[in-house]
Amino acid sequence: MKFARLGPIGSEIPVVESDDTWFDISPITRDIDGDFLSSSKVADVRTALDAGSLTALADADDLRIGAPIARPSAVICIGMNYAAHAAESGSAPPKTPIMFMKTPNTVTGPNDSVEIPRGSTKTDWEVELGVVIGKRASYLDSPDAAAAHIAGFVTANDVSERAFQLEVSGGQWSKGKCAPGFNPTGPWLVTPDEVNHADVRLTSFVNGEPRQDSSTADLIFSVEHIIWNLSQYLALEPGDLVLTGTPEGVALSGRFPYISDGDVIEVEIEGLGRQRQIFKAHEDDRATAAMAE
Incomplete structure (x- = not known):
């Protein structure tokens, strides 16, 4: 999978890509951070993609691209x-x-x-x-x-x-x-x-x-x-x-x-x-x- 964070500094939206479309995963995780990456939520995103239950993020191509991970501890x-x-x-x-x-x-x-x-x-x-x-x-x-x-x-x-x-x-x-x-x-x-x-x-x-x-x-x-x-x-x-x-x-x-x-x-x-x-x-x-x- 390909994850990103799109939007203004401090207000980035976590997304995942499929077939050149970015899908909002904020209903599953508040951010792409250590808590998300170490949990079952990564698998939940894959399941939601396969089920077609995620919503495409409108105007994703026009949004600023943030770092794809929230501020790391190190x-x-x-x-x-x-x-x-x-x-x-x-x-x-x-x-x-x-x-x-x-x-x-x-x-x-x-x-x-x-x-x-x-x-x-x-x-x-x-x-x-x-x-x-x-x-x-x-x-x-x-x-x-x-x-x-x-x-x-x-x-x-x-x-x-x-x-x-x-x-x-x-x-x-x-x-x-x-x-x-x-x-x-x-x-x-x-x-x-x-x-x-x-x-x-x-x-x-x-x-x-x-x-x-x-x-x-x-x-x-x-x-x-x-x-x-x-x-x-x-x-x-x-x-x-x-x-x-x-x-x-x-x-x-x-x-x-x-x-x-x-x-x-x-x-x-x-x-x-x-x-x-x-x-x-x-x-x-x-x-x-x-x-x-």
């Missing part, structure tokens, strides 16, 4: 999980998954505009496969056990400010990862039965020009290994979002300029949908630039 990320990206970052491939965190308020709609942080000179894009947790995962016995804890997959843009991440970080990355809106997510949450997550294509574009083009087949650590490994150190809760790393082709490589005011970033994952964000300078930086003209 956003947990894996760094340098593609060998070529590790190399362009100046690092050897890691021997164990590298974990960092993003704050929940980074999660936003896939086409919402993103504000470049005040004083930023190195804001960067990163297309990533996102994994949404559907069942609490703690001390899993093996990677094979991970599949039972996954609700679905999403497209994500792990927006990063590289100076904040690497130059004033104190040795941790999260200063450069946590500006509000730095994790556009969606447009859809797609259930595992409809995604070959081990080999899907990831691409990104800046102002229409191609940047990243890779496949999750090139992941150093598989989705299952990541979930198992994380579960040895923390408890993943239903509705949590795990980002699995980005392939080569980002501005950090030195091959491309960093994001500037007005740039349009598009990221896409095969079968999981495409995003499009306009990046806007912080109002203080806009004022400074205007005074300098």
Whole structure:
């Protein structure tokens, strides 16, 4: 199944897709969140679809697309999980998954505009496969056990400010990862039965020009290994979002300029949908630039 949340910020309507039509599932669940994903209500939605008892959402195509999951309790990320990206970052491939965190308020709609942080000179894009947790995962016995804890997959843009991440970080990355809106997510949450997550294509574009083009087949650590490994150190809760790393082709490589005011970033994952964000300078930086003209 393909889930989404449509409507204004804070008033999104949970929906499910069938035959290119979006159906309102608010009679079944108030939102697409951990409570929904870990309950029998997911099966109830499938039953209602098969029975034809759901109502199509009027004007669905005209509504804003929100993140397909309500604010998670945690956003947990894996760094340098593609060998070529590790190399362009100046690092050897890691021997164990590298974990960092993003704050929940980074999660936003896939086409919402993103504000470049005040004083930023190195804001960067990163297309990533996102994994949404559907069942609490703690001390899993093996990677094979991970599949039972996954609700679905999403497209994500792990927006990063590289100076904040690497130059004033104190040795941790999260200063450069946590500006509000730095994790556009969606447009859809797609259930595992409809995604070959081990080999899907990831691409990104800046102002229409191609940047990243890779496949999750090139992941150093598989989705299952990541979930198992994380579960040895923390408890993943239903509705949590795990980002699995980005392939080569980002501005950090030195091959491309960093994001500037007005740039349009598009990221896409095969079968999981495409995003499009306009990046806007912080109002203080806009004022400074205007005074300098």
